[in-house]
Amino acid sequence: MSEKLNKLKEAIAEVADLNRAAALLGWDQQVNMPAAGAEARGRQLGTLGKIAQEKFISDEIGKLLEDLKQEFSDADFDDAAMIRVTARNYDKAKRVPPEFVAEQALVSSKAFEAWVQAKGMSDFSIFAPHLEKVVELVHKYISFFPPADHPYDTLLDDFEPGMKTAEVQAIFDALRPKQVQLIKAIKASRQVKDDFLHKKYNEKKLMDFGVDVITKYGYDWSRGRQDKAPHPFETSFSVNDVRITTRYEADNPMAMLFSTLHESGHAMYEQGINPAFERTALAGGTSLAVHESQSRMWENLVGRSLPFWEHFFPAFKKTFPSQLDGVSVKSFYKAVNKVEPSLIRVNADEATYNLHIMLRLELEIAMVERKVAIKDLPELWNTKMHEYLGITPPNSARGVLQDIHWSGGAIGYFSTYALGNLVSAQLWEKINKDIRGLEDQIRRGNFSELLAWLRKNIHQYGQKYDPQVLVERVTGSKITAEPYVRYLTKKYSEIYGL
Amino acid sequence: MSEKLNKLKEAIAEVADLNRAAALLGWDQQVNMPAAGAEARGRQLGTLGKIAQEKFISDEIGKLLEDLKQEFSDADFDDAAMIRVTARNYDKAKRVPPEFVAEQALVSSKAFEAWVQAKGMSDFSIFAPHLEKVVELVHKYISFFPPADHPYDTLLDDFEPGMKTAEVQAIFDALRPKQVQLIKAIKASRQVKDDFLHKKYNEKKLMDFGVDVITKYGYDWSRGRQDKAPHPFETSFSVNDVRITTRYEADNPMAMLFSTLHESGHAMYEQGINPAFERTALAGGTSLAVHESQSRMWENLVGRSLPFWEHFFPAFKKTFPSQLDGVSVKSFYKAVNKVEPSLIRVNADEATYNLHIMLRLELEIAMVERKVAIKDLPELWNTKMHEYLGITPPNSARGVLQDIHWSGGAIGYFSTYALGNLVSAQLWEKINKDIRGLEDQIRRGNFSELLAWLRKNIHQYGQKYDPQVLVERVTGSKITAEPYVRYLTKKYSEIYGL
Numbered sequence: 001m002s003e004k005l006n007k008l009k010e011a012i013a014e015v016a017d018l019n020r021a022a023a024l025l026g027w028d029q030q031v032n033m034p035a036a037g038a039e040a041r042g043r044q045l046g047t048l049g050k051i052a053q054e055k056f057i058s059d060e061i062g063k064l065l066e067d068l069k070q071e072f073s074d075a076d077f078d079d080a081a082m083i084r085v086t087a088r089n090y091d092k093a094k095r096v097p098p099e100f101v102a103e104q105a106l107v108s109s110k111a112f113e114a115w116v117q118a119k120g121m122s123d124f125s126i127f128a129p130h131l132e133k134v135v136e137l138v139h140k141y142i143s144f145f146p147p148a149d150h151p152y153d154t155l156l157d158d159f160e161p162g163m164k165t166a167e168v169q170a171i172f173d174a175l176r177p178k179q180v181q182l183i184k185a186i187k188a189s190r191q192v193k194d195d196f197l198h199k200k201y202n203e204k205k206l207m208d209f210g211v212d213v214i215t216k217y218g219y220d221w222s223r224g225r226q227d228k229a230p231h232p233f234e235t236s237f238s239v240n241d242v243r244i245t246t247r248y249e250a251d252n253p254m255a256m257l258f259s260t261l262h263e264s265g266h267a268m269y270e271q272g273i274n275p276a277f278e279r280t281a282l283a284g285g286t287s288l289a290v291h292e293s294q295s296r297m298w299e300n301l302v303g304r305s306l307p308f309w310e311h312f313f314p315a316f317k318k319t320f321p322s323q324l325d326g327v328s329v330k331s332f333y334k335a336v337n338k339v340e341p342s343l344i345r346v347n348a349d350e351a352t353y354n355l356h357i358m359l360r361l362e363l364e365i366a367m368v369e370r371k372v373a374i375k376d377l378p379e380l381w382n383t384k385m386h387e388y389l390g391i392t393p394p395n396s397a398r399g400v401l402q403d404i405h406w407s408g409g410a411i412g413y414f415s416t417y418a419l420g421n422l423v424s425a426q427l428w429e430k431i432n433k434d435i436r437g438l439e440d441q442i443r444r445g446n447f448s449e450l451l452a453w454l455r456k457n458i459h460q461y462g463q464k465y466d467p468q469v470l471v472e473r474v475t476g477s478k479i480t481a482e483p484y485v486r487y488l489t490k491k492y493s494e495i496y497g498l
Numbered sequence: 499m500s501e502k503l504n505k506l507k508e509a510i511a512e513v514a515d516l517n518r519a520a521a522l523l524g525w526d527q528q529v530n531m532p533a534a535g536a537e538a539r540g541r542q543l544g545t546l547g548k549i550a551q552e553k554f555i556s557d558e559i560g561k562l563l564e565d566l567k568q569e570f571s572d573a574d575f576d577d578a579a580m581i582r583v584t585a586r587n588y589d590k591a592k593r594v595p596p597e598f599v600a601e602q603a604l605v606s607s608k609a610f611e612a613w614v615q616a617k618g619m620s621d622f623s624i625f626a627p628h629l630e631k632v633v634e635l636v637h638k639y640i641s642f643f644p645p646a647d648h649p650y651d652t653l654l655d656d657f658e659p660g661m662k663t664a665e666v667q668a669i670f671d672a673l674r675p676k677q678v679q680l681i682k683a684i685k686a687s688r689q690v691k692d693d694f695l696h697k698k699y700n701e702k703k704l705m706d707f708g709v710d711v712i713t714k715y716g717y718d719w720s721r722g723r724q725d726k727a728p729h730p731f732e733t734s735f736s737v738n739d740v741r742i743t744t745r746y747e748a749d750n751p752m753a754m755l756f757s758t759l760h761e762s763g764h765a766m767y768e769q770g771i772n773p774a775f776e777r778t779a780l781a782g783g784t785s786l787a788v789h790e791s792q793s794r795m796w797e798n799l800v801g802r803s804l805p806f807w808e809h810f811f812p813a814f815k816k817t818f819p820s821q822l823d824g825v826s827v828k829s830f831y832k833a834v835n836k837v838e839p840s841l842i843r844v845n846a847d848e849a850t851y852n853l854h855i856m857l858r859l860e861l862e863i864a865m866v867e868r869k870v871a872i873k874d875l876p877e878l879w880n881t882k883m884h885e886y887l888g889i890t891p892p893n894s895a896r897g898v899l900q901d902i903h904w905s906g907g908a909i910g911y912f913s914t915y916a917l918g919n920l921v922s923a924q925l926w927e928k929i930n931k932d933i934r935g936l937e938d939q940i941r942r943g944n945f946s947e948l949l950a951w952l953r954k955n956i957h958q959y960g961q962k963y964d965p966q967v968l969v970e971r972v973t974g975s976k977i978t979a980e981p982y983v984r985y986l987t988k989k990y991s992e993i994y995g996l
Contacts, residue, residue: 017545020538021519024526033739036721040518040736040776047515051549223534238538241531278538 292420770957790918
C-alpha cells in the first residue's frame with residue numbers, strides 16, 4: 001500500500017512542480033517581463049499547463065487513486081485528506097475534455113480583448129456578444145458534472161469546495177438588509193473628514209512604511225519578497241518562497257499601504273502551511289473565502305483598527321508631517337474608515353463592499369438560470385446599485401464593465417470576497433475569546449500571538465479541511481453573517497455616533 | 499512530408515518551452531529568489547529537465563527524424579539545418595542513459611560542495627577525491643559515443659559542434675609563444691598608471707553609465723532588462739526577452755561597466771537571431787566560442803578601444819570628476835588596457851587571458867588521457883603558471899581551485915573562452931574591411947552599422963551553421979590565431995611603446 005501511496009505522491013509532485021513553475025512565469029510576467037515577451041510567455045504557459053493536465057489525468061494516477069481511496073477512510077489523517085482532495089481534483093479534471101479547455105481559452109482571450117475595448121469606450125454592446133459565448137461555455141461546463149441542487153453549485157465548488165449556492169444566498173439574505181440599513185444610518189450622520197488622505201504622499205516612504213508594518217505582522221522576508229506590479233497580488237512557488245506585489249496610485253495613495261497589508265495576509269497564510277504538504281494537493285489555502293478572510297483580517301480588522309493606529313500613527317505622522325499636520329490619531333482612524341457608497345468595488349469601504357458582491361452574485365445566478373438577457377445586464381446592474389447603495393453609475397465603464405472576471409469566464413468567483421469578509425469577523429470573535437488582551441497587544445505593535453493562533457488554527461492545515469468544515473471546527477458554526485454585522489455595527493456606531 | 503515536419507516542430511516546440519521555462523526559473527534563482535526557496539526550486543528545475551528530456555528522446559521524435567533526414571539534404575535550407583541539428587542533439591541525448599544523468603547530477607552536487615569548502619580552506623585534498631569521481635564519469639560519458647580522433651573531441655563537441663581537439667591545439671600552439679613573448683616585452687617596458695580606476699565609484703552612477711553605453715550599442719530594452727546578480731550573465735526566454743545581469747565589486751568598480759558591455763554582446767546576439775527559429779533547435783547562438791566572440795567584441799575590441807573612449811570619456815569624466823581629476827582620455831584608455839600577469843582568470847587582461855585558458859586545456863587533456871594524477875594537478879598548475887605568466891600562486895584557492903567548472907563536470911568548456919577572443923579579432927579584421935570608417939563611427943558613438951553587420955553575418959543564423967562553418971563563410975578561413983596576435987601586437991605596441 002505504502003508503495004502505491006509513494007507512487008501517487010511522486011506523480012502528483014511532478015504536476016505540482018509544473019504548476020509552481022507556471023506560477024513563477026506568471027509572476028515574472030506581471031513584475032519583470034518586457035511587454036515584447038508576452039507572446040512567447042503565453043506559449044510557454046500553455047505548454048506547462050497542457051503537460052501538467054496530461055500528467056494529472058493519466059490513467060496511472062486514476063488507478064492509484066481508486067485503489068488508495070478504498071484504503072484510506074479516516075478523514076482526519078493527512079494522507080487520507082490528501083487522497084480525498086486529489087481524487088476530487090482528478091474527477092473534476094477528468095470530466096472536462098481538453099478540447100473544451102482549449103475552446104474556453106480561445107473564447108476568453110477574445111472576450112478579454114473585447115472587454116478592454118468595451119470598458120475603454122464604455123460601450124457594453126462591444127462586450128455583450130463575447131459574454132454570451134462565455135456564458136454558453138459556462139453552461140457547457142456545468143453539463144460535464146452530475147446535476148447539483150443548483151447549477152451554480154458546480155461553479156462555486158471550484159472556488160469554495162463543498163459550499164452550496166443556497167448556503168451563500170441564505171447568508172447574503174441575512175446580511176443584505178443589515179448593511180443597507182447601516183449605510184442609510186451612516187448617510188444620515190455627520191460625515192467624516194478625509195481630505196488629508198488625498199494629498200501627495202511619497203511613494204518610496206509609503207512603501208517602506210508598509211514593509212515595516214508587515215515585518216511586525218510576521219511576514220517572513222527570508223521566505224518572500226515584495227515587488228511593484230500593475231495589480232497587487234500574492235503568489236507562491238513553495239512554502240519557502242511566497243511573494244507579494246503592490247502598486248502606487250497617485251489619486252489614492254493609502255491604497256498602497258492597505259494593499260500591502262492585505263497581500264501580507266494571503267502570504268502569511270501560505271507561509272504557515274504544513275511544509276509536509278509541499279507538492280501535494282494539500283498545499284495552498286483551502287478556498288478563496290478562507291484566503292480572503294486572512295487578507296481582510298490583516299488589512300481591516302487589524303490594519304483599520306484604532307489600536308493599530310494608536311501604535312503606528314506617531315511613526316506615520318513623523319514620516320508625513322506636512323500631510324498630517326494637526327491630524328489626531330482618532331481623526332486619522334476615522335478617515336481610513338470613511339464610509340461612502342461608491343461605484344467601484346475595489347475601492348469600496350468595509351460597510352459597502354459586500355453589497356457590490358451581492359449584486360454580482362445575483363446577476364451571475366440570473367445568467368446561469370437564463371433569467372436575464374445579456375443585453376439587459378447594464379440596466380439591471382444600475383437598478384441594483386441604486387437599490388443597495390443609493391447611487392447610479394453614469395456609464396457602463398464604471399458599472400457593469402468594471403471587473404475583469406467575467407471576460408475570463410470566472411463566474412462563481414465573486415461571492416468568495418464577501419464570504420472572506422464574513423469569515424474574518426467570525427474568526428475574530430473567536431480569536432478575541434482565545435487571546436486575552438489582544439487589543440492591548442496590537443496597541444503595543446505585538447502581533448505574534450495573533451499570528452501563532454492563525455498558524456495553529458487555520459494556516460497549517462492547508463487544504464486538509466474544506467472551508468465550511470474548517471470554519472466550523474474553529475468557531476463552532478459554519479460561515480455566518482452575524483459576527484460581521486456585529487463588527488460593522490459596533491465599529492461604525494462609534495465612528496459615526498449612530 | 500510537411501505533415502511530418504509539422505509534427506516534429508510541434509514536439510520540439512514543447513521541449514523548447516520547457517527549457518525556456520527552466521531558464522526563467524534559473525534567472526529568478528540568481529536575481530530574485532529568497533535563499534530559502536532553493537530546495538523547492540531545485541526540485542522544480544529537476545522536474546522540468548526530466549520531462550523535457552523524456553519528451554525529447556521519445557521514439558516518436560526519433561522516428562520523425564529518421565524519416566525527415568532522408569528527405570532534407572540541402573544543407574543551406576533552414577528546415578534541413580533544423581533537422582540536422584535536432585538529429586544531432588537527439589543522437590547525443592539518446593546515447594546518455596537517464597541513470598547516468600542522475601548519477602552525474604549527484605556527483606556534481608557533492609563535488610560542488612567539496613569545491614566550495616576546498617577553495618575556502620585552500621586545501622585541494624578536500625576536492626581531489628570528488629574530482630577523481632567527476633573525471634571517471636567524464637570517461638564513462640565519452641564511452642557512450644563512437645571513438646573520435648581524440649577522446650577529448652567528444653567533450654569539446656558539446657560546446658563547439660564540429661570542432662576537433664587537434665584543431666584547438668594547433669591554434670593554441672601557434673598563439674602561445676606569441677603571447678608569452680608579448681607579455682615579456684610589456685613587462686620590460688614602462689608600466690601604465692591605473693590607480694584612479696581603483697578609487698571609490700558610485701554604484702548607481704556606474705550602472706547608469708553602462709546602461710547608456712549599451713543603449714547606444716543597440717541592446718534592445720523593449721526586449722530585455724538588466725538586473726543585479728551575484729555573477730554577470732545573459733539568458734533568454736525568447737528572442738523577445740533577452741536579459742542580462744551585472745554586479746558591483748567595491749575593489750574593482752570598472753568590472754561592473756565592462757561586464758555590462760560584455761553581457762550586452764551576448765544579448766544582442768540572441769536578440770538578432772531569426773525569429774522564425776523560435777522553439778526550434780536553431781534558436782540560440784551556434785556555440786560558446788561564437789557567443790564569446792560577440793561579448794568580447796563589444797567589451798574589448800569596441801569597449802576598450804581609443805575611439806570608444808574618445809566618445810565616452812568626456813561624459814564619464816563629468817560623471818566622476820573627482821576620481822578622474824587630471825586624467826586624460828589617453829591615460830584612461832591605457833589604464834583600462836593595463837597588462838599585468840595575474841593569478842585569477844576572470845580578472846585577466848586581454849594580453850594574458852588566453853594563457854590562463856591554454857593551461858586549463860592542457861590539464862584537461864592530460865586528465866582525459868589519464869596522463870596526470872589528480873593529486874598532482876596543483877603542482878602542474880603552478881609550474882605552468884610560472885612558465886606562461888611568470889608568477890606562482892601562493893595557494894590552491896588562487897590556483898587550481900579558482901574556477902567552478904570542473905566541480906560541475908564541465909570539462910571541455912574552457913577553450914571556448916580563448917577561441918571566442920580569437921574569433922572576435924578574426925571577425926574584426928573582416929568588419930573593418932567591410933565598413934569604411936568604422937573607427938570614426940565609434941568615435942561619434944555610432945554603432946548601428948557595426949550591429950547591422952553582425953546581425954546580417956552572424957546573429958540571424960542562430961545555430962544554422964556550425965562555428966567553423968560560420969567563421970569560414972564570413973572570413974574566408976576557419977578559426978585562426980593570427981588576427982588576434984596582430985590585434986594584440988598593434989594595440990600593446992602603441993600603449994607600451996614596444
